[in-house]
Amino acid sequence: xxxxxxxxxxxxxxxxxxxxxxxxxxxxxxxxxxxxxxxxxxxxxxxxxxxxxxxxxxxxxxxxxxxxxxxxxxxxxxxxxxxxxxxxxxxxxxxxxxxxxxxxxxxxxxxxxxxxxxxxxxxxxxxxxxxxxxxxxxxxxxxxxxxxxxxxxxxxxxxxxxxxxxxxxxxxxxxxxxxxxxxxxxxxxxxxxxxxxxxxxxxxxxxxxxxxxxxxxxxxxxxxxxxxxxxxxxxxxxxxxxxxxxxxxxxxxxxxxxxxxxxxxxxxxxxxxxxxxxxxxxxxxxxxxxxxxxxxxxxxxxxxxxxxxxxxxxxxxxxxxxxxxxxxxxxxxxxxxxxxxxxxxxxxxxxxxxxxxxxxxxxxxxxxxxxxxxxxxxxxxxxxxxxxxxxxxxxxxxxxxxxxxxxxxxxxxxxxxxxxxxxxxxxxxxxxxxxxxxxxxxxxxxxxxxxxxxxxxxxxxxxxxxxxxxxxxxxxxxxxxxxxxxxxxxxxxxxxxxxxxxxxxxxxxxxxxxxxxxxxxxx
RNA sequence: GCCCUUGUAGUUCAAUGGAUAGAACAGUUCCGUCCUAAGGAAUAGAUGUAAGUUCGAUUCUUACCAAGGGCACCA
Numbered sequence: 001x002x003x004x005x006x007x008x009x010x011x012x013x014x015x016x017x018x019x020x021x022x023x024x025x026x027x028x029x030x031x032x033x034x035x036x037x038x039x040x041x042x043x044x045x046x047x048x049x050x051x052x053x054x055x056x057x058x059x060x061x062x063x064x065x066x067x068x069x070x071x072x073x074x075x076x077x078x079x080x081x082x083x084x085x086x087x088x089x090x091x092x093x094x095x096x097x098x099x100x101x102x103x104x105x106x107x108x109x110x111x112x113x114x115x116x117x118x119x120x121x122x123x124x125x126x127x128x129x130x131x132x133x134x135x136x137x138x139x140x141x142x143x144x145x146x147x148x149x150x151x152x153x154x155x156x157x158x159x160x161x162x163x164x165x166x167x168x169x170x171x172x173x174x175x176x177x178x179x180x181x182x183x184x185x186x187x188x189x190x191x192x193x194x195x196x197x198x199x200x201x202x203x204x205x206x207x208x209x210x211x212x213x214x215x216x217x218x219x220x221x222x223x224x225x226x227x228x229x230x231x232x233x234x235x236x237x238x239x240x241x242x243x244x245x246x247x248x249x250x251x252x253x254x255x256x257x258x259x260x261x262x263x264x265x266x267x268x269x270x271x272x273x274x275x276x277x278x279x280x281x282x283x284x285x286x287x288x289x290x291x292x293x294x295x296x297x298x299x300x301x302x303x304x305x306x307x308x309x310x311x312x313x314x315x316x317x318x319x320x321x322x323x324x325x326x327x328x329x330x331x332x333x334x335x336x337x338x339x340x341x342x343x344x345x346x347x348x349x350x351x352x353x354x355x356x357x358x359x360x361x362x363x364x365x366x367x368x369x370x371x372x373x374x375x376x377x378x379x380x381x382x383x384x385x386x387x388x389x390x391x392x393x394x395x396x397x398x399x400x401x402x403x404x405x406x407x408x409x410x411x412x413x414x415x416x417x418x419x420x421x422x423x424x425x426x427x428x429x430x431x432x433x434x435x436x437x438x439x440x441x442x443x444x445x446x447x448x449x450x451x452x453x454x455x456x457x458x459x460x461x462x463x464x465x466x467x468x469x470x471x472x473x474x475x476x477x478x479x480x481x482x483x484x485x486x487x488x489x490x491x492x493x494x495x496x497x498x499x500x501x502x503x504x505x506x507x508x509x510x511x512x513x514x515x516x517x518x519x520x521x522x523x
Numbered sequence: 524g525c526c527c528u529u530g531u532a533g534u535u536c537a538a539u540g541g542a543u544a545g546a547a548c549a550g551u552u553c554c555g556u557c558c559u560a561a562g563g564a565a566u567a568g569a570u571g572u573a574a575g576u577u578c579g580a581u582u583c584u585u586a587c588c589a590a591g592g593g594c595a596c597c598a
Binding site: 026028029030033037039042046052077078079080081116118153155158159160163254255256257258267268270271272273274275276278280281282284285305306307308309310311312313338340343378381382383385386387388389390391401402403405406408409410412413416417420421465466468469472473476479480482483486487488489501522523 | 525526527528529530534535536537538539540541542543544545546547548557558559561562563564578579590591592593594595596597598
């Protein structure tokens with residue numbers, strides 16, 4: 001529906017002589033301003049020095065010449081806004097429309113979480129996990145061909161695996177936690193080198209993290225990509241290094257090999273081969289991204305923690321060096337999202353999360369305490385760039401009364417009506433047009449038609465937090481409808497109202513499903 | 524010191540180059556024969572500071588102030 005109205009405006013502007021106009025159609029905050037609104041007259045009136053209101057008047061005339069039955073009323077308001085009121089038939093059509101998102105088939109790779117196999121996931125990983133998971137669901141719904149990928153930093157050459165090995169053999173202390181010691185007891189490291197012991201222990205940690213991610217978080221990955229196997233052992237690292245050398249992008253200094261990233265926008269050159277002959281992780285990262293593009297992905301999305309944001313510049317430099325394809329966002333290739341860190345507070349007293357201070361809260365504990373639905377909602381209602389504070393006291397206090405339950409409750413109420421209706425005879429008011437005479441019913445229908453727009457907005461802007469806002473608004477509309485419209489009354493069932501309730505229920509459930517949150521039938 | 528991110532109601536978060544800056548929780552006042560009161564109605568409350576660009580800035584620019592993160596031949 002939105003696209004159809006946009007097209008009408010664009011055609012009208014072209015008829016008025018505007019060359020390739022761009023129209024922004026908004027959803028007004030207030031239903032008094034219609035179903036859609038545009039500021040096109042303010043934008044284009046200015047360009048030809050005509051007052052916005054005058055321009056708007058002419059534009060409306062043009063639109064009326066071609067407009068079909070979609071629009072009931074158009075009015076010019078305020079500084080020159082043009083407000084569109086949908087006809088009942090257009091609203092009905094949009095409300096019950098099958099969600100026919102265009103299958104673009106765009107090949108998208110989204111890599112997220114990718115926690116090191118040296119310990120369990122902490123709450124900071126939750127951001128990457130739930131953002132990535134929901135974004136992947138939305139992109140897929142919006143028509144992309146999405147591959148979800150987890151990168152396992154298990155290279156035997158890495159320092160972390162060696163350190164882990166030392167701990168396993170009793171010659172080091174790093175990464176040591178009670179959970180790790182328990183895992184160590186179940187394994188036999190006799191005769192192992194540091195590398196072997198580290199790899200063995202890392203593999204056990206990875207297996208338990210994977211189980212938690214899949215079962216505890218409900219996050220699915222298509223590809224679990226092993227750095228050690230796919231990049232180190234396969235020789236991909238050596239190959240990419242050779243390529244960089246051939247292209248004369250490296251030089252030697254102090255016994256190490258450096259990559260000339262400065263020439264491509266980085267702050268300084270980076271070491272790729274250490275003076276002891278081993279490769280840095282940076283090489284693997286380059287080889288890994290090259291591999292993603294080699295596999296045919298057009299858009300490559302990385303979700304990294306804020307502690308890795310220093311790597312963005314160097315990866316972008318490499319992208320320029322190797323001519324990686326442009327992603328959807330022109331300036332960034334590949335697309336890197338930085339998940340800001342999560343800080344903790346308990347009753348307003350903020351705490352810095354620190355392994356040393358021993359107050360790192362594991363994601364497992366959080367999910368166990370609050371349940372996956374609440375945790376997912378709390379994490380995804382905030383933009384990724386927000387330095388979110390997870391207030392434990394507040395979360396506990398709100399665990400009985402919070403926006404998740406509000407949305408779920410609205411769903412359960414609607415389900416309850418649908419169940420009650422069985423066996424009740426049909427009543428009198430059974431036309432959509434009659435039902436939407438009631439303002440809250442019309443507002444609910446209008447809110448339902450917004451669903452595809454919200455999905456496309458999230459898909460284009462990666463604004464996952466818009467989903468929780470939408471779910472809340474939809475639930476508010478549903479509750480207002482519930483208050484104003486009796487579906488079962490003395491006459492029998494108002495079938496048009498029932499149909500609207502069912503549509504609202506479906507849309508709410510679909511929105512929550514994108515967030516990975518359950519829609520209970522009963523609460 | 525340099526680089527990145529962020530400053531919005533009491534709190535946790537939204538939003539947009541434009542029409543009255545939205546929710547939730549907390550506060551105040553109401554609603555109980557009524558399809559689930561985990562609900563509803565009303566009320567109060569916010570764009571860090573100072574400039575600039577603009578017809579219009581909370582949004583863009585700059586400076587300052589504040590918070591977080593990064594500045595390894597660790598990952």
